[in-house]
Amino acid sequence: MTVIDSIKAAFGSSSTTDSTSTSTATPTPHPEGHAPAHPTHKDANAVPETPVLPDQPVFDPKKVKVIFVLGGPGAGKGTQCERLVADYGFKHLSAGDLLREERNRPGSTYGELITEYIKEGKIVPQEVTIKLLENAMSSTLASPPSNEVWSNGQGRFLIDGFPRKMDQAFKFDASVVKSSFVLFFATTEAILLERLLERGKTSGRDDDNKESIVKRFRTFEETSMPVVDYYRKSGKVVEIDSSPAIDVVYEKVKVEMDQRLGSTTTFTSTDVNATSDVGSNAQPAAQANQGAYTLAPAV
Ligand SMILES: Nc1ncnc2c1ncn2[C@@H]1O[C@H](COP(=O)(O)OP(=O)(O)O)[C@@H](O)[C@H]1O
Numbered sequence: 001m002t003v004i005d006s007i008k009a010a011f012g013s014s015s016t017t018d019s020t021s022t023s024t025a026t027p028t029p030h031p032e033g034h035a036p037a038h039p040t041h042k043d044a045n046a047v048p049e050t051p052v053l054p055d056q057p058v059f060d061p062k063k064v065k066v067i068f069v070l071g072g073p074g075a076g077k078g079t080q081c082e083r084l085v086a087d088y089g090f091k092h093l094s095a096g097d098l099l100r101e102e103r104n105r106p107g108s109t110y111g112e113l114i115t116e117y118i119k120e121g122k123i124v125p126q127e128v129t130i131k132l133l134e135n136a137m138s139s140t141l142a143s144p145p146s147n148e149v150w151s152n153g154q155g156r157f158l159i160d161g162f163p164r165k166m167d168q169a170f171k172f173d174a175s176v177v178k179s180s181f182v183l184f185f186a187t188t189e190a191i192l193l194e195r196l197l198e199r200g201k202t203s204g205r206d207d208d209n210k211e212s213i214v215k216r217f218r219t220f221e222e223t224s225m226p227v228v229d230y231y232r233k234s235g236k237v238v239e240i241d242s243s244p245a246i247d248v249v250y251e252k253v254k255v256e257m258d259q260r261l262g263s264t265t266t267f268t269s270t271d272v273n274a275t276s277d278v279g280s281n282a283q284p285a286a287q288a289n290q291g292a293y294t295l296a297p298a299v
């Protein structure tokens with residue numbers, strides 16, 4: 001059994017194909033006696049400990065607002081989030097950025113697993129992603145941005161590119177906090193492809209190439225669209241056509257946001273920086289927060 005197989009077994013995901021299923025089953029518990037409490041880099045063959053998610057929501061939904069930002073790869077989620085941070089004081093958490101940051105962290109137990117899943121356009125086992133999000137949220141609330149929407153333990157998060165699978169949606173609601181609504185950016189596959197190939201020229205991302213893009217499209221259609229449809233049935237989806245130019249899309253986004261949050265508040269540039277450090281490809285800020293948003297064992 002390879003290290004990757006061991007990790008998949010620990011997450012109840014023994015083949016690469018089952019990560020696209022919409023199963024809501026609880027992951028297989030970690031095999032007794034196989035995992036050191038905090039496996040180190042040296043434990044090349046160790047089966048890592050599965051992150052444990054709480055049974056009850058960690059955050060109070062009256063204080064902590066979460067808006068999920070969904071859409072196909074390249075739909076413009078990160079681009080629009082960046083603007084919303086500046087105008088509404090959100091903290092932007094990109095699930096993909098958090099995974100890439102964890103993958104790049106020296107000694108991460110999950111580096112190899114994350115690399116393989118991202119290259120194949122598959123969904124990383126939910127425990128890893130949800131734990132990263134929960135850690136990032138706790139850390140933000142512990143040192144909140146200095147603007148009024150973060151006073152008295154309150155906060156608002158844009159969670160970008162998550163949930164991409166039904167089990168993630170259910171588990172996040174149950175163990176982190178129930179989301180307020182979903183901002184869904186819709187456009188055609190042809191536009192997505194064009195944008196991703198263009199982004200690939202400078203992004204340095206190993207999944208912004210034709211082969212991975214096609215796989216990501218299939219995962220989006222088969223696994224992530226059912227999540228959008230699920231939220232749509234409960235009236236929680238705000239759908240925006242993201243085909244037009246960035247400014248045109250953002251004008252529509254603002255109208256929808258103002259209806260739900262009250263009109264735009266303008267924040268100082270200091271505040272903008274404080275809330276945008278986990279934006280797309282935000283490497284320097286991610287380094288400044290090293291350890292804060294990772295799965296590194298607590299010391
Ligand atoms: N409305 C738009 N029109 C043209 N290009 C866009 C638009 N929105 C985003 N882009 C560009 O498309 C690429 C993908 O956008 P991004 O925000 O990274 O997407 P996502 O986060 O959904 O993967 C980026 O290079 C971005 O600059």
Ligand SMILES: O=c1ccn([C@@H]2O[C@H](COP(=O)(O)OP(=O)(O)O)[C@@H](O)[C@H]2O)c(=O)[nH]1
Pocket residue numbers: 072073074077094095096097099117118119120121122123124125129160161162163164207216
């Ligand atoms: O909840 C998530 C979010 C992202 N990913 C992985 O990260 C990749 C990149 O996601 P990101 O949101 O950064 O990029 P996008 O595909 O939207 O451009 C995806 O294809 C998945 O492999 C994942 O496994 N779970």
